[in-house]
Amino acid sequence: MMHAPSLHRLDKDRLLREFAALVEKDRRDTATLLAYIAEIDRRKLYLEHACPSMFAFCTTRFHMSEAVAARRIRAGRATCRFPCILGMVARGELHLSGIHQLAGHLTDENHQEILRRARHRSMREIERLIAEIVPKPDVPSSIRALPIRKSETQSSIDTDQDGGSTTQPNNPVRTSVKQKSRPVPLAPRRYRLQVTIGEETRNKLNELQGLLSHQIPDGDPAEIFDRALDALLTETKKRKAGLTDKPRRTQKKKGRGRGIPARARREVFERDEGRCAFTDAEGRRCSSTWQVEFHHRVPYARGGTHDVENIELRCRAHNQHEAEVEYGVGFITSRRRSGEAHARSS
Numbered sequence: 001m002m003h004a005p006s007l008h009r010l011d012k013d014r015l016l017r018e019f020a021a022l023v024e025k026d027r028r029d030t031a032t033l034l035a036y037i038a039e040i041d042r043r044k045l046y047l048e049h050a051c052p053s054m055f056a057f058c059t060t061r062f063h064m065s066e067a068v069a070a071r072r073i074r075a076g077r078a079t080c081r082f083p084c085i086l087g088m089v090a091r092g093e094l095h096l097s098g099i100h101q102l103a104g105h106l107t108d109e110n111h112q113e114i115l116r117r118a119r120h121r122s123m124r125e126i127e128r129l130i131a132e133i134v135p136k137p138d139v140p141s142s143i144r145a146l147p148i149r150k151s152e153t154q155s156s157i158d159t160d161q162d163g164g165s166t167t168q169p170n171n172p173v174r175t176s177v178k179q180k181s182r183p184v185p186l187a188p189r190r191y192r193l194q195v196t197i198g199e200e201t202r203n204k205l206n207e208l209q210g211l212l213s214h215q216i217p218d219g220d221p222a223e224i225f226d227r228a229l230d231a232l233l234t235e236t237k238k239r240k241a242g243l244t245d246k247p248r249r250t251q252k253k254k255g256r257g258r259g260i261p262a263r264a265r266r267e268v269f270e271r272d273e274g275r276c277a278f279t280d281a282e283g284r285r286c287s288s289t290w291q292v293e294f295h296h297r298v299p300y301a302r303g304g305t306h307d308v309e310n311i312e313l314r315c316r317a318h319n320q321h322e323a324e325v326e327y328g329v330g331f332i333t334s335r336r337r338s339g340e341a342h343a344r345s346s
């Protein structure tokens with residue numbers, strides 16, 4: 001809007017000439033951006049800034065949308081393996097969405113051929129190209145009819161006319177299939193979850209529908225799913241937080257035991273709310289819940305104790321990162337945790 005008045009008066013030749021130049025510049029910038037993303041990702045520099053992944057770094061620190069971040073990161077990684085992609089992006093021969101779709105299918109052997117065929121192709125054409133080179137994945141299937149409008153279904157558009165079909169044989173390959181197991185908001189606080197399940201899972205569901213038929217007369221899978229999640233959450237939290245009341249036989253070894261006592265595990269888990277407690281220099285916390293593990297601030301091998309003050313939760317990425325800092329993988333400087341560094345230096 002800001003430039004609208006001046007553009008209004010711009011003569012059409014110049015308007016179009018400048019537009020073409022902008023598009024070209026945008027392509028070159030995109031290629032450069034991909035190279036930077038790939039390098040930051042390779043060095044895992046996001047870890048020092050309290051992000052568990054490059055994706056979190058792009059979305060929370062740089063406020064990219066999830067879709068844009070995912071496309072750029074995937075494309076960035078693809079350029080590491082196949083640097084010729086950068087040139088194609090800079091020349092406008094291949095768009096990010098195309099790379100995103102193709103990336104998982106490129107190999108050392110086939111990439112030249114596939115990239116040549118993907119040049120200047122639309123998304124639909126690239127999807128067709130992928131359908132040619134890879135076997136079909138599982139088709140998405142619904143257990144029961146869903147009250148959703150056509151516009152919301154997108155990739156299941158050609159699946160069901162009345163919303164009630166259960167399987168769609170010979171469905172054309174839709175590459176968005178994998179993204180669909182994420183719950184999609186329908187209306188406020190309503191989500192659609194569509195998954196493909198195997199025979200065994202189907203049997204378990206049937207069995208539960210029978211067992212719970214007094215409480216859930218219509219056997220609604222959503223209701224059973226909710227109860228299953230409750231049960232799994234309780235069980236998993238118990239295990240993670242050491243809430244189990246049965247003492248483990250393997251923890252019998254006396255002395256300075258390797259295992260963290262159940263009480264300490266429970267306290268730390270509750271204090272850190274089940275989330276990574278890694279904090280960067282600016283005091284921003286990671287808070288990832290991905291593969292959370294217990295971490296000793298002063299490492300156990302260096303005399304650290306199992307006291308709750310010495311233990312914090314870490315996501316998988318930060319646990320590995322700090323182990324690398326602690327035991328040295330070279331390029332990482334440990335100035336982040338200067339306090340610990342000083343304590344160790346004597």
Ligand SMILES: [Zn+2]
Pocket residue numbers: 050051052276277278286287288314315316317318
């Ligand atoms: Zn973390």
